[in-house]
Amino acid sequence: MNYWLFKTEPDAFSIDDLKNAPEQTEHWDGIRNYQARNFLRDTVNVGDLVFIYHSSCKQVGIVGLAEAVKAGYVDHTQFNPESNYYDPKSTIEKPRWYMVDIQFKQKFSQILPLKTIKAMDDIKEIGLVKKGHRLSIMPVQKNEFESLLTACEA
Template sequence: MRHWLMKSEPEIFSLDDLAARPGQIEPWDGVRNYQARNMLRDEMRPGDQVFFYHSNCTVPGIVGIAEIASEPRPDPTAFDPESRYYDPKSDPASPRWYLVDVRYIRHLRRVISLAELKTYATGALEGLPLLRRGNRLSILPVTPEQWAFIGALE
């Protein structure tokens, strides 16, 4: 089982939104970055644990736990001209973009902010991709050690 961090802008789709979905599951569509796509398609498996991260908001940080709830599959929004994620260059016979279902597990008792995580940037969380300069990937790997450390901060 692997561990991940997935970003979402709470104004667009928050952890509360996920918790309110039928079955508390949401297809994680719209990933349009090849690095993120590769991790999603090639490495994500059902049962993988996810830190749910709120970005582009007042207090960016980890707000909860989710899990991967499906095998990767082609992202149908890439084929939908009405979708904001439509990609005319994605061929249904050879899909370019993938998604997984994400299932809500729980909120953290408190937000573990980016600012707090940064205080460990040269210590226990050295190398955490979230803390790398200029990182903009919406899906990031977390090692078991990093997962345990961050979990213990709660």
């Protein structure tokens, strides 16, 4: 099993949107960074656990937990000229972008703020606390995942 942190802007898609989606499941589309795309395409597997992190908002931090329920597949939004995620260089024969499906597991009673995460002694490897890391999808080491989950559920 792998562990992940997926960033989202809550005014575009929030933990509540996932919770209220049909079957509490939604595809994670619109990723337009090659390293994040590679994680979605090659590394995120069914059963992986995913922290949902709200960014670009008043209170940034980990807000909930989801599970990957469908591994990487072609992101159909890249082919739609009316989509915000349209990519004219992408073709059905040679797609550039991928997505996964995630399912809601839990909304935490409180946000675990970035400031608190950065102050945790055992959180050192996650890109979230490293200078210059701005990926919207990032792996989380098992030990760090467990520490963050414990802090989220406290």
